[in-house]
Amino acid sequence: MHAWPASEVPALPGQGRDLRIHDTATGGSITLDPGPVARIYVCGITPYDATHIGHAATYNAFDLVQRVWLDTKRQVHYVQNVTDVDDPLLERAERDGVDWTALAEQETELFREDMTALRMLPPRQYIGAVEAIPGIVPLVERLRDLGAAYELEGDTYFSVEADPHFGQVSHLDAAAMRLLSAERGGDPDRPGKKNPLDPMLWSAAREGEPSWDGGSLGRGRPGWHIECVAIALDHLGMGFDVQGGGSDLVFPHHEMGASHAQVLTGEFPMAKAYVHAGMVALHGEKMSKSKGNLVFVSRLRRDGVDPAAIRLALLAHHYRADWEWTDQVLQDAVTRLGHWRAAVSRPDGPSAEALVDEIREALANDLDAPAALAAVDRWTVTQEQQGGTDAGAPGIVSRAVDALLGVAL
Template identity: 85%
Template sequence: MHAWPASEVPALPGKGRDLQIHDTATQGTISLAPGPVARIYVCGITPYDATHIGHAATYNAFDLVQRVWLDTKRQVHYVQNVTDVDDPLLERALRDNLDWTELAERETALFREDMTALRMLPPQHYIGAVEAIPGIVPLVERLRDAGAAYELDGDVYFSVESDPNFGKVSNLDAEAMRLLSAERGGDPDRAGKKNPLDPMLWMAARPGEPSWDGGSLGPGRPGWHIECVAIALDHLGMTFDIQGGGSDLAFPHHEMGASHAQVLTGEFPMAKAYVHAGMVALHGEKMSKSKGNLVFVSALRRAGVDPAAIRLALLSHHYRADWEWTDEVLAEAVARLERWRAAVSRPDGIAADALVEEVRAALANDLDAPAALAAVDRWVELQIATDGDDESAPGLVSRTVDALLGVAL
């Protein structure tokens, strides 16, 4: 599966700062100083109802991570999946009387278009669940053969008790885990499971549903968590720098995936930092497919909204915050974009070397994009109010905003 084209990232003078970022597992800020190649895995979409603002906010956060790392003169090895076969996708295809593959391809294509318009840097590896199946089957077999998985009516489940570090990503108690498991795709009440929290690794073929050759597992399809584990281990190995996604993935998805990987490899942890973006609400409720209260990036673009303004709206909120999308949020972003463009369109201006360092410092401090925007706002106000004589300043500000914030002025 191919990703989307990369926009050019301008080079800035000097060198950026190492990233300090909030880690869900330790509930604190940790310093990340990767080697020459920084490694990040971000969980991708299940391709239906793409791309809503909640998606965009999440991928914007991890785009900032890439930009901070690139500014430190590192390479970035970024991997993202597409869950192009799963129950919600099959249910939507049935509802809309569509072939599930047609729905997945259409929505993935739309996602690529939106990511391109928003200037999100693409992953080096963009892998669909279906194409990963040949690598998933051996992992499930290994877990089963090691006694870390068991069969139940043809399905194969992972035993969470096989991992002594289970629970160290989300730090939730058993009752909270059970409630979230039921809410987020698990089946804690299924009879015969050794532990209600045990997640499915391989689903035996169901009538009328797609299935693949599972070798000794029999025909079927993979569970949700093992999909990401297979892709991450194949392309990044263990102890990569960041495992990322929305905050609703901390449990069960990232918790279960970490346990799968840790049992498979005997290493801990799967990732140095587990980083989660907040949820976006609309009309007081979390924006979600189940509620149908979605604002789509493509619809905003069709209505003539500049993608740079959409991106500024996302950047105006800290990535870990839960916030609400409103007309006012977008209007403020549109107005900010106009001010910034007017300021950098002047032939000369106020010196901007200090601004570059302010933006770098803000983003290195747990991706504090609102502080970065405020720094640019201050420069813009001075630029509009004062006659400067630095001919290089407008271009430097424009390159800084592009390189570090992904906004083309």
């Protein structure tokens, strides 16, 4: 599976700062110190309702992570998956009377178009669950051989008790885990499981559903968590720098994935930092496919909204915050974009050296994009009210906003 084209990231004078970021697993801020190549895995979409603003907010957060690292003169090895076979996708295809593979391809292509328009830097590897199956099957067989997996009526489950570190990503109690498991694709009430929280590794073939050769596992398809583990371990290895996604992935997805990987390799932790973006609401409720209260990037673009304004609307909120999409949020972003573009279109302006430092410091401080935007706003007001004599300043501001915030002026 291919990703989308990369937009050019302008080079800036000087060098960025190391990223201090909130780690869900420790509950505090840590300073990331990757090697020459920073490694990040971000969980991708299940392609049946792409791309809504909640998606865009999540990928915007991890796009900023990449930009901060690039500004420190590191390379970035970014991997993202596409869950192109899963129950919600199959259910949507059946509801709409379409082929599930066609639906997945259509929505994945729309996602690519939206990511390109929003200037999100693409992953080096963009891997679908289906194409990852040949690498998933041996991992499930190995877990079984290690005594960390068991069969139940043809299905294969992971035993959470096999990982002594289970629970150290989310730090939830068993009752909260069981509730979230039921809400987010698990089956805690299924009779015969060793532990209600045990997740599916391999689902045996069902009538009318797609299935693949699972070797000694029999025909079937992979569970959700092992998909990401197989892809991450194959391309990044253990101990990569950031595992990213929305806050709704903390449990069960990232908790279970960490346990799978840790049992498979005997190493801990799977990732040095678990980083999660907040949820976006609409009309007072979390934006979600099940509720149908979605605002789509593609629809905004068709309505003539500049993708740079959409990006500014996302950047106006701290990545970890839960927030609400409104018409006013978008209008504020459109207005801000107009002011910024007018300011950098002038032949000269106030010195921009301090501004670049402010943007760098804001982003290094747990991706504080609102503070970065406020710094650009201050420079813009000075430009509008007083002007300046530095002929290079507007160009530096334009390049800095593009390189560090992904906004083309």
